[in-house]
Amino acid sequence: xxxxxxxxxxxxxxxxxxxxxxxxxxxxxxxxxxxxxxxxxxxxxxxxxxxxxxxxxxxxxxxxxxxxxxxxxxxxxxxxxxxxxxxxxxxxxxxxxxxxxxxxxxxxxxxxxxxxxxxxxxxxxxxxxxxxxxxxxxxxxxxxxxxxxxxxxxxxxxxxxxxxxxxxxxxxxxxxxxxxxxxxxxxxxxxxxxxxxxxxxxxxxxxxxxxxxxxxxxxx
Amino acid sequence: xxxxxxxxxxxxxxxxxxxxxxxxxxxxxxxxxxxxxxxxxxxxxxxxxxxxxxxxxxxxxxxxxxxxxxxxxxxxxxxxxxxxxxxxxxxxxxxxxxxxxxxxxxxxxxxxxxxxxxxxxxxxxxxxxxxxxxxxxxxxxxxxxxxxxxxxxxxxxxxxxxxxxxxxxxxxxxxxxxxxxxxxxxxxxxxxxxxxxxxxxxxxxxxxxxxxxxxxxxxxxxxxx
Numbered sequence: 001x002x003x004x005x006x007x008x009x010x011x012x013x014x015x016x017x018x019x020x021x022x023x024x025x026x027x028x029x030x031x032x033x034x035x036x037x038x039x040x041x042x043x044x045x046x047x048x049x050x051x052x053x054x055x056x057x058x059x060x061x062x063x064x065x066x067x068x069x070x071x072x073x074x075x076x077x078x079x080x081x082x083x084x085x086x087x088x089x090x091x092x093x094x095x096x097x098x099x100x101x102x103x104x105x106x107x108x109x110x111x112x113x114x115x116x117x118x119x120x121x122x123x124x125x126x127x128x129x130x131x132x133x134x135x136x137x138x139x140x141x142x143x144x145x146x147x148x149x150x151x152x153x154x155x156x157x158x159x160x161x162x163x164x165x166x167x168x169x170x171x172x173x174x175x176x177x178x179x180x181x182x183x184x185x186x187x188x189x190x191x192x193x194x195x196x197x198x199x200x201x202x203x204x205x206x207x208x209x210x211x212x213x214x215x216x217x218x219x220x
Numbered sequence: 221x222x223x224x225x226x227x228x229x230x231x232x233x234x235x236x237x238x239x240x241x242x243x244x245x246x247x248x249x250x251x252x253x254x255x256x257x258x259x260x261x262x263x264x265x266x267x268x269x270x271x272x273x274x275x276x277x278x279x280x281x282x283x284x285x286x287x288x289x290x291x292x293x294x295x296x297x298x299x300x301x302x303x304x305x306x307x308x309x310x311x312x313x314x315x316x317x318x319x320x321x322x323x324x325x326x327x328x329x330x331x332x333x334x335x336x337x338x339x340x341x342x343x344x345x346x347x348x349x350x351x352x353x354x355x356x357x358x359x360x361x362x363x364x365x366x367x368x369x370x371x372x373x374x375x376x377x378x379x380x381x382x383x384x385x386x387x388x389x390x391x392x393x394x395x396x397x398x399x400x401x402x403x404x405x406x407x408x409x410x411x412x413x414x415x416x417x418x419x420x421x422x423x424x425x426x427x428x429x430x431x432x433x434x435x436x437x438x439x440x441x442x443x444x445x
Contacts (some may be wrong), residue, residue: 147366151359155349164345165363168338169370172377179381198377209369213362216281220354 001094004087008095012071013102022067022103030063030111034118043120052121053181057174059115060108061141061167067103068145069162071096072153093146093214097207100142100149108134124184133184133196137177140203144170147210150217173202224420228413235261235406243403252318257403259311261411263333266304269415270340270368273297277364280357289427291357294364295347296422300415302340309333328379335374339367 016022037055041048048055112134116123124130145166152161176199183192239257246253276294280287312330313323324330346363350356 151346151363152349154355154359155346156351157349161345161349164338165342168335168342169367171335172370172373175377175381194380198373198380202373205369205373206366209366213281213365216358216362220352220358 001088001091004091005094005098008092009098012074012095012099015074016099016103022070023106026063026066026103026107027110029066030059030107031114033059033063034111034114037115038118041119043118048119049121052115052119053178053185055119056112056115057137057177057181060104060111060138061170061174063107063111064104064138064141064145065159065163065166067107068100068142069149069152069159071100071146072149073158076153076158089215089218090211092218093150093211096150097143097146100146101139104138104142104145105135108138124181126184129184129192130181133177133180133192133199136196136199136203137173137180140173140176140199140206141170143203143206143210144173147206150210150214154217173199176202224413224417228410228417231406231410231413235403235410238403238406243399252315255311255315257407258411259308259315260404261407262304262311263308264408265411265415266301266308266336268412269297269301269304269419270336270371272419273301273340273343273364274368277361277368280361281365287357288353288430291361292423292426292430293419294357294361295426296419298340298343298360298364299422300418302337302344303418304411304415305333305337305340309337326382328375328382331378331382332371332375335378336371339370343367 037059041051041055112123115121145162148162148165148169149159152158152165155161176195180192180195180199183195235257239254243254243257245251273294276290276297280290280294283290309330312333316325316330317323343360343363347356347360350359
């Protein structure tokens with residue numbers, strides 16, 4: 001199962017490397033969000049500092065939509081040929097999850113410094129903690145996005161449906177990462193550790209549950 | 221199941237009488253709190269309908285030979301659940317305006333209900349967007365399962381979040397007297413049987429529609445189209 005997953009993952013990476021269909025548009029969109037936030041909320045104003053965690057995470061989530069929705073649409077457009085392969089269906093899901101985790105991590109790695117520079121807010125002092133929050137948050141978002149992407153790819157609307165399904169679904173995750181980041185800035189009485197735990201629980205549930213249910217999706 | 225209607229109708233009449241006439245005004249909220257009876261009944265029925273959707277979705281996935289019949293109930297429970305959630309939100313907002321001074325507060329229960337509404341609106345959107353019947357049945361069941369598991373996580377996160385943020389409006393608690401409790405119970409059963417009636421009616425309607433489509437296709441086949 002792992003071997004098959006790695007091969008599918010590698011196939012998608014090769015496709016992305018040749019076609020640059022996901023990261024480039026999503027990355028440009030991500031940087032644009034930072035620019036537009038800069039226009040909309042004057043960075044020289046004082047209040048922006050308190051809003052920074054929320055702005056950053058919303059930006060990353062929105063840009064990630066462009067990337068995570070494509071993972072399964074690509075296969076749907078190829079008429080689901082991948083499902084003819086005699087492999088465990090869970091492997092397909094894991095491979096797509098791996099791809100989405102990688103894509104969102106790259107996006108966040110580009111967008112986080114860009115947001116910090118353009119909005120003139122320095123990143124939290126606790127770099128290790130911040131990286132942990134980013135990594136766990138993005139894994140959760142990628143897992144939820146892969147699950148909902150697998151569902152929406154088979155609809156008439158394809159990725160258009162994804163925001164309506166994914167945004168309410170990931171609302172606890174958004175609350176978690178924003179609050180944890182605020183905690184790292186020392187803005188809250190409550191520590192980030194509770195929130196990190198909540199994000200981790202979300203991650204574990206939404207990696208395991210879709211892997212178990214994915215088999216049903218490929219039957220029909 | 222028509223008898224559900226003959227249970228819910230007298231329950232509604234009695235419950236309305238109890239809540240609007242029989243029960244005295246509340247000390248601090250006066251007459252306005254009476255919306256609380258319908259609000260609570262709708263909220264509980266909504267939760268029960270959506271929990272039923274979860275159970276039915278599980279059965280849809282594992283009882284392969286009865287998928288189609290079960291799916292009618294999956295759709296019906298989600299629709300009735302969403303309807304009741306809408307009614308809960310609407311009545312809650314009206315009451316909040318009177319009791320707390322604003323239509324919306326970021327109270328954990330309110331926020332969770334709103335997210336619940338979006339999650340199940342997504343369920344109906346997903347169903348609507350899939351043309352193949354078999355695919356629609358399985359995909360919406362998988363979505364139903366995934367989403368229902370999300371609800372406790374949503375509630376937990378929203379509660380933590382709002383416990384950190386300042387609370388502008390405090391919750392005026394209602395001490396329930398025995399008289400009020402009777403009205404609450406009547407209203408709950410009235411809405412519950414109303415919901416059950418709607419669910420069975422809707423599921424039956426879907427089954428008939430499917431039967432009609434089959435007959436039409438069969439007839440068209442016979443005519444050589």
